[in-house]
Amino acid sequence: MASGTLYTYPENFRAYKVLIAAQYSGAHIKIADDFVFGETNKSEAFLKKFPLGKVPAFETCDGKCITESNAIAYYVANDQLRGKTDIERAEIIQWFGFADSEILPASCAWVFPLLGIMPYNKQNVEHAKDDVKKALTALNSHLLTRTYLVGERLTLADISVAMTLLHLYQYILEPNLRKPYQNVNRWFQTVIYQPESMAVIGCFKLAEKTLEYDPKKFAETQGKSSKKEKKEKESKKESKEAKEAKESKKEAVEELDPTDIALAAEPKTTNPFDALPKGSFDLDDFKRFYSNEDEAKSIPYFWQKFDPEHYSIWLGEYKYNNELTKVFMSCNLISGMYQRLDKMRKGAFASACLFGTDNDSSISGIWVWRGQELAFTLCPDWQVDYESYSWTKLDPTKEETKELVQQYFSWTGADKEGRKFNQGKIFK
Numbered sequence: 001m002a003s004g005t006l007y008t009y010p011e012n013f014r015a016y017k018v019l020i021a022a023q024y025s026g027a028h029i030k031i032a033d034d035f036v037f038g039e040t041n042k043s044e045a046f047l048k049k050f051p052l053g054k055v056p057a058f059e060t061c062d063g064k065c066i067t068e069s070n071a072i073a074y075y076v077a078n079d080q081l082r083g084k085t086d087i088e089r090a091e092i093i094q095w096f097g098f099a100d101s102e103i104l105p106a107s108c109a110w111v112f113p114l115l116g117i118m119p120y121n122k123q124n125v126e127h128a129k130d131d132v133k134k135a136l137t138a139l140n141s142h143l144l145t146r147t148y149l150v151g152e153r154l155t156l157a158d159i160s161v162a163m164t165l166l167h168l169y170q171y172i173l174e175p176n177l178r179k180p181y182q183n184v185n186r187w188f189q190t191v192i193y194q195p196e197s198m199a200v201i202g203c204f205k206l207a208e209k210t211l212e213y214d215p216k217k218f219a220e221t222q223g224k225s226s227k228k229e230k231k232e233k234e235s236k237k238e239s240k241e242a243k244e245a246k247e248s249k250k251e252a253v254e255e256l257d258p259t260d261i262a263l264a265a266e267p268k269t270t271n272p273f274d275a276l277p278k279g280s281f282d283l284d285d286f287k288r289f290y291s292n293e294d295e296a297k298s299i300p301y302f303w304q305k306f307d308p309e310h311y312s313i314w315l316g317e318y319k320y321n322n323e324l325t326k327v328f329m330s331c332n333l334i335s336g337m338y339q340r341l342d343k344m345r346k347g348a349f350a351s352a353c354l355f356g357t358d359n360d361s362s363i364s365g366i367w368v369w370r371g372q373e374l375a376f377t378l379c380p381d382w383q384v385d386y387e388s389y390s391w392t393k394l395d396p397t398k399e400e401t402k403e404l405v406q407q408y409f410s411w412t413g414a415d416k417e418g419r420k421f422n423q424g425k426i427f428k
């Protein structure tokens, strides 16, 4: 069975292809948790392995490097997903091409201006709308008599095409716009609401209203270009001709490089924790201490520094433990939640543990965050997973709380049913 490390930024629809395929096959995928998009993938060490500096990128346990999301998904998949016959395998490759050539460019050209990632150009967007319509119409006819794109069961073709449609269904295809494509809608929902998909992308919501164009967004996005990039841009002495050329619409669309585009695709909201008083607990300092020292030192350090007026401690217990099967799938559930909560790291720390073994396990964790309220309610982006857990605020003065912190921070003990600690993951 395939295993290795996946490099990606959170919520990358291309990485989703890989992670969903792995959910089906049981491949063991570790997501590189120290990956910083725009930094790690530009580093010498990364470029040595992956010369284009693009993600997703995958390194197998024995050091082989693979790029291109479809190829990585293929590598981590199982025989069912890869197609059973030559004709099925050929059709799957056909749908990879369809997704990347017929859907993706049109989807980006329509969605990105609305997200403020590209300047809005009416002609380009109208052209993209036509292309999306053509692709969806073809897909709709194909799916009139079929449940899945290839053969009678779900394959990589479904995963790849559905993930490439994700942004369109998320931001654009409000009920009226998606109405003509009932077969595609039915198939898309079949794919994304499979437990294997939900373990990766959470509970996806179809667009209720098409995102509207907001000229301010693009200006804000441009402001997000790295300082270095800005300096380079400023110092570039452009000739008159070059300046004129830049004014052409085509070049305006190319003004942001791919790193900027992906960085800009990240939500541009301010961090909700910024609105809460900082208090005296330096969470980053504690995270550093916890990473570098063993628990015999870091847990007393936590209690020495913890500021109960401005921070709170919570026990989060997964509500659906009886549905948990394989241990690695449950661990992916925790990693997926952490990924989706990426922006919450700034004001939070957690240690989530899996207790038990395959088909008999539970997930729970101790969370610490700035503020006294349930932090997930502060931001809609943080609400994908939290309702799958019951949350109990703990009293930091109580001995039970001290014991729980001790247990979860040091990855020991057992759950309430006596299942022994198996694996832990830190959110920091």
Ligand SMILES: N[C@@H](CCC(=O)N[C@@H](CS)C(=O)NCC(=O)O)C(=O)O
Pocket: 012, 014, 052, 053, 054, 055, 056, 067, 068, 069, 070, 258, 259, 262
């Ligand atoms: N065809 C590739 C595309 C990969 C790609 O373009 N990745 C983007 C982010 S989603 C990237 O890493 N861009 C960084 C760069 O170009 O510097 C795939 O499917 O994996």
